Amino acid sequence: MxxxxxxxxxxxxxxxxxxGGLSLGLALPGAAQNATGxxxxxxxxxxxxxxxxxxxxxxxxxMGQGTLTGLAQLVAEELECDWDTVTWSYPTPGENVxxxxxxxxxGTFGSQGIxxxxxxxxxxxxxxxxxxxxxxxxxxxxxxxxxxxxxGIITGPDGATLTxxxxxxxxxxxxxxxxxxxxxxxxxTVAGTSVLRLDTADKLDGSRKFAIDLTQPGMMLGAxxxxxxxxxxxxxxxxxxxxxxxxxxxxxxxxxxxxxxxANTWWRAKTALDALPIEWDLGENATFGMADLEAMLxxxxxxxxxxVGNEAGDVEAALDGAAQVVEAVYHYPSQxxxxxxxxxxxxxxxxxxxxxxxxxxxxxxxxxxxxxxxxLEIPQCDxxxxxxxxxxxxxxxxxxxxxxxxxxxMEMKGTPVKVIWSREEDSTHGTYHPTTKxxxxxxxxxxxxxxxMHIRISGQSIxxxxxxxxxxxxxxxxxxxxxxxxxxxGEFGYTVPNLLVDHAxxxxxxxxxxxxxVNNNQNxxxxxxxxxxxxxxxGKDPLEFRRGLMQDHPLHLAVLEKVAEGIxxxxxxxxxxxxxxxQHMGYxxxxxxxxxxxxxxxxxxxxxxxxxxxxxxxxxxxxxxxAQIEGSFAYGLSAGLLSQVTIEEGQVQEENxxxxxxxxxxxxxxxxxxxxxxxxxxxxxxxxxxFVATPAVMNAVYRATGKRVRELPLNKHDLSPx
Amino acid sequence: xxTLTVNGNNLEVDAxxxxxxxxxxxxxxxxxxxxxxxxxxxxxxxxxxxDGAPVRSCQVQLQDVRPDETITTIEGLSADRSHPxxxxxxxxxxxxxxxxxxxxxxxAAAFLEDYxxxxxxxxxxxxxxxxRCGTYNRIKAGIKRAAELS
Numbered sequence: 115m116x117x118x119x120x121x122x123x124x125x126x127x128x129x130x131x132x133x134g135g136l137s138l139g140l141a142l143p144g145a146a147q148n149a150t151g152x153x154x155x156x157x158x159x160x161x162x163x164x165x166x167x168x169x170x171x172x173x174x175x176x177m178g179q180g181t182l183t184g185l186a187q188l189v190a191e192e193l194e195c196d197w198d199t200v201t202w203s204y205p206t207p208g209e210n211v212x213x214x215x216x217x218x219x220x221g222t223f224g225s226q227g228i229x230x231x232x233x234x235x236x237x238x239x240x241x242x243x244x245x246x247x248x249x250x251x252x253x254x255x256x257x258x259x260x261x262x263x264x265x266g267i268i269t270g271p272d273g274a275t276l277t278x279x280x281x282x283x284x285x286x287x288x289x290x291x292x293x294x295x296x297x298x299x300x301x302x303t304v305a306g307t308s309v310l311r312l313d314t315a316d317k318l319d320g321s322r323k324f325a326i327d328l329t330q331p332g333m334m335l336g337a338x339x340x341x342x343x344x345x346x347x348x349x350x351x352x353x354x355x356x357x358x359x360x361x362x363x364x365x366x367x368x369x370x371x372x373x374x375x376x377a378n379t380w381w382r383a384k385t386a387l388d389a390l391p392i393e394w395d396l397g398e399n400a401t402f403g404m405a406d407l408e409a410m411l412x413x414x415x416x417x418x419x420x421x422v423g424n425e426a427g428d429v430e431a432a433l434d435g436a437a438q439v440v441e442a443v444y445h446y447p448s449q450x451x452x453x454x455x456x457x458x459x460x461x462x463x464x465x466x467x468x469x470x471x472x473x474x475x476x477x478x479x480x481x482x483x484x485x486x487x488x489x490l491e492i493p494q495c496d497x498x499x500x501x502x503x504x505x506x507x508x509x510x511x512x513x514x515x516x517x518x519x520x521x522x523x524m525e526m527k528g529t530p531v532k533v534i535w536s537r538e539e540d541s542t543h544g545t546y547h548p549t550t551k552x553x554x555x556x557x558x559x560x561x562x563x564x565x566x567m568h569i570r571i572s573g574q575s576i577x578x579x580x581x582x583x584x585x586x587x588x589x590x591x592x593x594x595x596x597x598x599x600x601x602x603x604g605e606f607g608y609t610v611p612n613l614l615v616d617h618a619x620x621x622x623x624x625x626x627x628x629x630x631x632v633n634n635n636q637n638x639x640x641x642x643x644x645x646x647x648x649x650x651x652x653g654k655d656p657l658e659f660r661r662g663l664m665q666d667h668p669l670h671l672a673v674l675e676k677v678a679e680g681i682x683x684x685x686x687x688x689x690x691x692x693x694x695x696x697q698h699m700g701y702x703x704x705x706x707x708x709x710x711x712x713x714x715x716x717x718x719x720x721x722x723x724x725x726x727x728x729x730x731x732x733x734x735x736x737x738x739x740x741a742q743i744e745g746s747f748a749y750g751l752s753a754g755l756l757s758q759v760t761i762e763e764g765q766v767q768e769e770n771x772x773x774x775x776x777x778x779x780x781x782x783x784x785x786x787x788x789x790x791x792x793x794x795x796x797x798x799x800x801x802x803x804x805f806v807a808t809p810a811v812m813n814a815v816y817r818a819t820g821k822r823v824r825e826l827p828l829n830k831h832d833l834s835p836x
Numbered sequence: 837x838x839t840l841t842v843n844g845n846n847l848e849v850d851a852x853x854x855x856x857x858x859x860x861x862x863x864x865x866x867x868x869x870x871x872x873x874x875x876x877x878x879x880x881x882x883x884x885x886x887d888g889a890p891v892r893s894c895q896v897q898l899q900d901v902r903p904d905e906t907i908t909t910i911e912g913l914s915a916d917r918s919h920p921x922x923x924x925x926x927x928x929x930x931x932x933x934x935x936x937x938x939x940x941x942x943x944a945a946a947f948l949e950d951y952x953x954x955x956x957x958x959x960x961x962x963x964x965x966x967x968r969c970g971t972y973n974r975i976k977a978g979i980k981r982a983a984e985l986s
Contacts (some may be wrong), residue, residue, distance in 0.1 A: 137984030178932030178969045317934030318922045320910035322868015327868035381859035381971040454935040748970025771878035779963045
């Protein structure tokens with residue numbers, strides 16, 4: 115079907131500040147229909163101003179990963195506009211709801227930004243182009259086939275020209291084309307190229323306003339303190355002790371476990387909060403420590419209650435009949451996201467409205483949360499989406515910041531209140547990377563062939579902690595990322611005739627969350643380090659051993675071969691240097707890494723180089739993918755080398771970067787990135803290379819030292835010769 | 837009331853004397869380009885220049901700023917983003933999320949004064965600001981490019 119384009123005053127006003135601008139609504143044929151058959155579920159949006167600037171409306175959110183530039187490239191490619199005229203804007207989730215979710219999902223996680231919306235935005239660009247050309251043809255009274263366009267300049271048969279801005283308003287009255295034909299990626303001239311980001315300039319002079327920077331007339335600031343122990347409660351606090359302090363306006367208790375001091379500056383609010391006497395009932399988790407966690411995870415390694423995530427053949431029979439059984443236990447600790455911008459949100463609540471300004475990876479969730487928290491209807495609420503000072507999954511795991519800002523706003527109706535977490539509160543109230551252990555068992559025959567493998571995962575489930583409704587008969591399928599037989603989100607890359615991957619769920623009192631890379635991180639560490647252990651036991655080269663198991667997984671193998679070639683696997687490493695490699699697949703993309711390291715006689719590790727390969731199917735912006743790959747190694751190696759969240763007496767111990775070290779310039783290796791898109795699918799790039807950072811380095815560390823690091827981070831271990 | 841010289845302007849500040857300069861800049865003066873990251877001098881997001889030297893402003897109390905000292909924030913580093921560090925950052929697409937970049941740029945600008953022709957090792961030793969997105973390799977390349985532009 116085709117649908118008449120309508121001008122929406124609201125989106126028009128939101129989309130452009132230029133009077134006389136035009137909003138092209140593109141309801142595309144073939145889009146999924148709802149039950150009544152009247153409302154398209156997906157649309158793309160292009161706004162063209164009279165001055166020819168093109169505003170690409172972006173449903174996803176930018177947090178550094180470059181998605182908004184990539185999406186704009188895809189729109190511009192099909193639109194045939196001048197890239198230099200492209201700008202962007204964000205619709206709000208309230209607008210999305212009011213328009214039957216015309217923009218689809220705002221959720222920005224799982225490396226989905228490009229891969230789940232590329233079709234929609236390309237169709238949007240193509241449909242807009244056809245309508246603009248038709249409008250020009252109509253004006254000239256010629257057939258549309260007689261007009262051409264390049265960089266937003268339409269040329270008629272007699273050489274006359276019109277700009278997109280000239281005909282945009284006429285185009286808006288035309289029918290949406292019944293169908294559009296998208297360019298083959300081989301024809302791309304804007305997409306697929308390393309254009310610079312659209313959002314850099316104001317990050318260079320301090321003018322970019324992050325959510326933490328926003329101000330409003332009359333704004334008040336809140337400093338927050340939450341129970342130090344999960345499940346703890348406030349017994350009492352003495353607000354009178356701080357109400358006379360400079361700037362203090364109010365002390366607000368939220369629920370049973372949170373206090374917010376509101377003042378006219380955040381520093382004054384925090385100063386008063388630090389002075390506020392609070393008596394806590396810390397509850398039943400107040401004795402829990404790392405020894406308890408260790409015992410909990412160890413028990414699960416051999417328990418009988420495993421959920422099965424992948425199974426083939428008879429693994430116990432294979433182990434019983436093996437010439438050699440290799441066994442090892444690995445451990446991946448809890449990790450904090452540690453976004454550089456601490457959690458914060460600003461809310462303005464009145465009797466009949468609730469607005470929130472927040473850096474969030476999924477503003478539709480925040481909208482629902484704002485409505486539920488305020489008791490208002492969704493049309494009375496809206497979320498203003500602000501680019502994130504880092505997300506990494508923290509701002510997709512819990513909307514706690516929105517809940518608390520709205521709750522404070524409800525206590526101070528008509529006053530905008532911005533609540534900011536101190537770094538210490540942020541660090542100790544995260545949604546942490548789940549901690550698990552894995553008992554790995556491999557069966558080798560007399561020729562060193564892998565005939566069976568059992569991976570028993572013991573530990574934490576994100577779904578159980580964050581969203582139990584997503585469990586499937588108690589099982590968390592996300593636990594098996596990268597170890598499943600068939601999944602675009604993480605597929606096992608080896609053929610093992612007898613295989614069992616199962617999970618004994620053990621949930622310590624730490625709130626889990628989606629941490630960039632998610633469960634692929636530990637699963638790749640377990641599997642790819644153990645593969646090296648198996649290769650050693652089989653007396654085979656780690657690459658050759660893997661090759662033998664990967665013949666049915668050519669895309670997994672291709673990236674591995676690429677990094678082997680890049681690091682020079684077939685030639686000796688320079689004197690004193692040692693190499694390791696690995697591969698993994700997740701979020702639609704195939705990735706591999708090879709590391710070259712040395713360890714000095716005091717045990718200090720130097721990572722000289724990492725060669726990375728990514729097959730994301732299609733490449734939209736090579737230099738931005740390279741930036742993601744480099745960044746993913748910084749993030750992944752932070753967990754591999756330096757960082758862990760520990761818990762004692764129920765309380766997270768690492769409060770700040772002095773006790774939660776992350777990779778700095780000092781540790782950052784050189785990264786050589788190879789992009790080898792094979793076409794035919796669309797994979798993500800924000801996360802996948804995180805998976806391979808740690809196993810590649812740990813495999814190299816083993817070659818350098820003979821020490822197999824099975825518990826992260828590396829800095830717990832002494833690598834000096836013993 | 838205390839008077840500060842910030843980006844060439846003499847500004848009166850009404851804040852408690854023990855307020856960190858970071859929060860004076862952000863909340864009393866509205867200069868939000870200087871970022872709060874850790875509050876313990878670990879991350880460098882709050883880096884400003886005092887008399888040209890890079891300082892983590894979360895560790896400087898208002899009362900410790902002497903009347904003759906001049907403070908430069910990211911907003912005052914240059915007009916029109918023309919400092920070589922800013923030019924190089926733009927040319928190489930250094931920032932990702934951008935939150936730490938004010939501090940990185942202020943640290944890099946001061947570093948470049950001391951090391952006009954830096955080696956990789958100089959940069960590794962001299963640039964200690966944290967970036968969670970992991971822009972370090974582009975920061976390194978950006979500093980070298982800025983050295984060429986200077």
